[in-house]
Amino acid sequence: MRSLSYVRAKTVREATEAFAAAGEGARYIAGGTTLYDLMKLGVERPAHLIDIASLEGAGRIDTGGDVLFFGAGALMADVAEDEVVRRDYPVLAESLSKAASQQLRNMATVGGNILQRTRCPYFRSGAIGAYPCNKREPGSGCAAIGGLDRGQAVLGISDACTAVSPGDWPVALTAMDATIEIQGPAGPRSVPIAEFYRLPGETPHLEFSIEAGEIVTGISVPKTEAGRNSTYLKVRDRESYAFALASAAVALTMDGDRVRQAHIALGGVATRPWRAHEAEALLNGQTINREMALAAGRAAFADASAGEHNAFKIELGARTLADAIMTAGRKTQ
């Protein structure tokens, strides 16, 4: 039987030292909702698990200072239900409460969630043979291109990969200019979320700007009045318990009835959480109406490119964004 070592770390230092000592095949584990799933599929084959769920302070939620701070080990359910987050930053709360199921949110951490891997069915295949996938086996090709690509991305794709970045929370964090706090053997560092997720390019197996042995310890979100005028809209194949076909995180700072600064990010349509700068630029300085919202939606997808079955995501994505802009706009009144 394949053996597996397991240790529970109490401090970040303990964890990183255990990781270094374990060598090949070491993985950190927190809620386990992604890692166990990928282990069952044979995508992950760890030999050593270092449990970081009970690191000191890992679950800290601090909304009292200049920034909102979420310890990486905070549960999705706890952040989704936090009173300040719900009242002042609905985009964050909604992105969490619309993800997964209550049972999963009770286990999964907000730090682990930003490292969730794609739901591309070719990446996840395995029960009856693994199909070509450059994420899973670099250089093996991409079976999704020319295959059943209804769920694939239309933004940020490459010839090597069209897999969608799956999360909701990372999309909201991207709109809100979050910073990812990381610690590793070389000490702590902060990475703006815009730099945390990589485009697939020729190396789709490299998804995150994080080095082996480093740990995501927290997520900081700058406080902004835009938070109150925010929403996360998620459109999917059923009303709950499904990943997004298209989603939009929108937060608005206003000058009277005009938008001073729009914060917009998209999910379900791109290979990484997708900041929609073109849409933001179009909205800034404008009053919000349906026509303007739809124009912003269309602008966000100006560079989109579809395969055989996913062209609808371009229109759906634009309209989803338009609906989200209208919802956020109503909150400013």
Next chain:
Amino acid sequence: MTQERTADRPRIDAYEKVLGRALYAADQPITGLLHAMTVPATIAKGRIEAFDLTAAQNVPGVIRVFTHEDFSQIKTTPAARGAYGRPDKGYQPMTGPVVRHRGEPVALVVAETLEAAIEGAEATKVRYAEEAFSARMEDDLASPESEPERQLSSGDAEAAFASANHRIDVEYLHPQQHHNPIELISTTAAFEDGELRIYEGTQAASAFAGGLAGMMGMDPTRLRGVSPYTGGGFGQKNGIQEQSVLVASAAILLRRPVKLVMPRGQLFHTASYRPRSRHRVRLGADGQGRLLAGLYETVQQNSRYDGFSCDHGANPPRMYGYGAWLGSDRIVRVDTQTPGHQRAPHEHPSSYATECAVDELAEALGMDPVEFRLANDTQSDPITGKPFSSRHLADCLRRGAELFDWNRRMREPGALVAENGDLIGFGVACGSYKGSMTAAVTRLRLFASGRCEIATSGHEMGQGIRSVIAAELIEVLGVDPAKLEIRIGDTGYAPQHITAGSWGTGSAAPAARNAAVKLREELSLLTGSALSEEPVHVQLARTRRPVLEVTVDTIPLGKDAQVIEQLRRGIPSTTGPEYPDFMSFSWIAHFAEIHVETSTGRVRVKRVVSVADCGRVMNRRTAESQVRGGVVWGIGAALREAGETDRRFGGVLNNDLAEYVVPVNADIGAIDVDFIDQPDFKLNMSGVKGLGEVAMVGATAAVVNAVYNATGRRVRHLPIRIEDLL
């Protein structure tokens, strides 16, 4: 006999199940149990050239790795996978070096632990010689059969259609679907009391045990089939599974008990499924809205070797008073595992196509679709000319329309708009399912203590058959449900029929009633007088006998004693829908209200009203539950479900419960159920027709027709998804 006829009684096994005390097939505590795991083929078609088993055999805990070389003695018989009783059909994996479909088991690893079996299976290396294949009926190597499976006709339909004032000619596509019962399919082979005992959550324990014995060359009396509970069957657990005989044979070869629980990812490739089908419907009506002609041609995907029939054409001509009818059903063979019966197997896809087409014709005529159906009601079957044993479809439509408030429907699509801007659509559709029965052997024992034991034919799959059996015994004998023991699904107690096709209640209820009535007669002979109102066990006690036992064979209408012998040998035999003097069907009308979000095309089913004519309602609670479940499936079929096959690989891509999208609670609004509840004593002494299957028939069409009413769009494929309405 004081109980209310359609009592709303709790399920007799509700507490057992809720408390987790009900042991399913894979839960049996068996000493020394070994665990097995299959190695699935990673090609869609070809031959096995070589195995490298070294790594697998070296996994600590692995006892043995079986390949086709170990199982060549297994016979492919008419009971084998996919044969459906036909002698020249069917197949059994691992009896030769052949791969017929992706995911087919090519090796079986048996180990001391499940983990070792899984690791051994993953370490098993197979070299294949691949061959070209087609796994979808639209692809190049798909082979259409030259002759239709079935043709039904009445009158000159082509001529009647040609002369009709109003005509429609449409094609509907139904996708592949997978049953996905929550209880995974498992096989456990153990040795007890000198016999081989197979625990499997099958819907047909006798056919299963007899079939396995035949395939293994065993004396059938030395093999006992036990299906303690079935955690959802829906037709996927009708037959012998791909792994059943392999596990049984492995146990015999190793002389130790072996268990295999097939993982869901593999079940999408080893278990049966509802095959993809196309339906061309041509309907013609005169200026007054009278149906003159129906022409219905269907094509269904099958595997290369299976004997699964294509029966789409059986029900639609019976729905309305068609002046003339012509139907044909054809099959196309592809390289997949065998498809099979999935709840309302052909009636669901055919009702989808034809009930949507009826909606299209009503629209073309400018008639309300309820009025159009009522105007074409019939009390006799257009094909045979025989009357129906009972048909209250018009009452289902009228009562449903009233409960639903159908009068609020606007004929103009999109005319009804919700406060939030969503378009509101109302849809209606009807369904039918044949009234069938099968034989049963029942042994009933009444103890003077009040205890009562019944062993009879039938399987509990959540539909509530135990509660139905209990209801008859409570009504006829007044027994205490707490002192009642019901033994079903076990060939050790009674021969077991295949519990499917909505004949479970129509067979088990008369069987239980028959036995209970006979017991009263015997008791009356013992006491020497007519029975009093006192509890029967008290009257028995007075005779100073500790126990009274009766055994009764229940032979369904139109059959003779030979069916009992067939039942004992595990050979399925059922009746209906045609009987000497009539045709028998259950009927249903569904009404659906859906809302469409205009910006995103999202469809939400707000409410459904379903009114069924299933004869006598045995238990209001389980009956309503069955209809709700059927409607949920109908909604899922309309808006959610499809197995997606990549033609390059021949596998189902969305082979798990996360990606194979079935409805969740948030997808389901109100489902209100009502019954006509008129017993049909022409069919049997309990007055029951079937319900489990008819519940789903037509539900999808009601939703699809509502989508048209909201949007003006006729989407002629399933599921209707966001991109179809954007």
